[in-house]
Amino acid sequence: MAEFRLPRNSRIARGVTHAAAAGATQVRAVRIYRFNPDSGENPRLDTFELDTKSCGPMVLDALIQIKAATDSSLTFRRSCREGICGSCAMNINGVNRLACTTPMQELQGDIRIYPLPHMPVVKDLVPDLTHFYAQYAAVKPWLQTRTPAPPDRERLQSKEEQEKIDRPAACILCACCSTACPSYWWNSERYLGPAALLAAYRWIIDSRDEATGERLDELEDPFRLYRCHTIMNCTDVCPKDLNPARAIAEIKKMLVERTS
Numbered sequence: 001m002a003e004f005r006l007p008r009n010s011r012i013a014r015g016v017t018h019a020a021a022a023g024a025t026q027v028r029a030v031r032i033y034r035f036n037p038d039s040g041e042n043p044r045l046d047t048f049e050l051d052t053k054s055c056g057p058m059v060l061d062a063l064i065q066i067k068a069a070t071d072s073s074l075t076f077r078r079s080c081r082e083g084i085c086g087s088c089a090m091n092i093n094g095v096n097r098l099a100c101t102t103p104m105q106e107l108q109g110d111i112r113i114y115p116l117p118h119m120p121v122v123k124d125l126v127p128d129l130t131h132f133y134a135q136y137a138a139v140k141p142w143l144q145t146r147t148p149a150p151p152d153r154e155r156l157q158s159k160e161e162q163e164k165i166d167r168p169a170a171c172i173l174c175a176c177c178s179t180a181c182p183s184y185w186w187n188s189e190r191y192l193g194p195a196a197l198l199a200a201y202r203w204i205i206d207s208r209d210e211a212t213g214e215r216l217d218e219l220e221d222p223f224r225l226y227r228c229h230t231i232m233n234c235t236d237v238c239p240k241d242l243n244p245a246r247a248i249a250e251i252k253k254m255l256v257e258r259t260s
């Protein structure tokens with residue numbers, strides 16, 4: 001029989017509340033998903049009453065402050081703290097975003113932080129991205145050539161050719177898009193998802209690449225590419241203002257054009 005509720009061991013329990021320090025003047029509740037697979041316990045939602053006056057303005061600042069001052073076991077990824085490495089992607093107040101570029105001031109009410117949706121969780125806010133990275137590798141995101149490079153210079157592009165790949169090459173592989181995509185949620189084993197498809201597109205349109213036909217052959221598949229139903233969540237959430245949905249539509253167009 002179909003089961004419509006989460007399995008018992010997936011249900012999120014009420015966690016602990018860490019009260020604000022005495023004398024705190026600008027308190028906000030930060031509710032954070034906690035999960036430790038080694039404990040054998042269900043995930044829980046802890047509440048941290050944070051004095052925002054004593055920490056920086058971004059959600060990442062709040063997490064760093066909570067880890068430093070209240071609970072050192074809180075686990076999350078971060079590196080650059082300026083929207084470049086993509087490692088601090090998480091679901092904040094219902095939207096996939098980068099914690100380091102999300103000002104707390106722009107969030108209404110309590111701040112609610114979960115890991116990126118529909119991914120296995122390693123611990124707390126850290127999703128397991130092994131499969132996501134394997135899909136990225138599967139599109140061979142590097143230059144493929146057959147002709148020898150000119151002996152005296154690099155393989156050059158015109159300004160216009162370079163500008164075509166400029167935006168898709170700005171992807172930071174944060175996974176906000178793929179984990180916001182309903183088609184990816186239901187078919188991530190076989191559908192490549194918007195991030196990997198944007199990477200594929202970036203190499204398909206690169207004027208120096210000589211494997212365009214093989215790249216398109218690889219994508220001509222009912223699942224790998226055609227599970228995209230143009231729902232557009234991917235483009236809506238991309239923190240770098242990229243447009244994976246359009247890239248996917250362009251690939252579909254190229255596949256049609258090469259048969260006509």
Ligand code: SF4
Nearest residue numbers: 181228229231232234
């Ligand atoms: S446009 Fe395609 S890839 Fe983007 S969210 Fe929708 S189904 Fe997913």
Ligand code: SF4
Nearest residue numbers: 171172174175177238
């Ligand atoms: S397309 Fe945007 S949301 Fe998707 S992985 Fe790249 S930067 Fe992140």
Ligand code: FES
Nearest residue numbers: 079081086088100
């Ligand atoms: S810490 Fe690098 S993107 Fe947020």
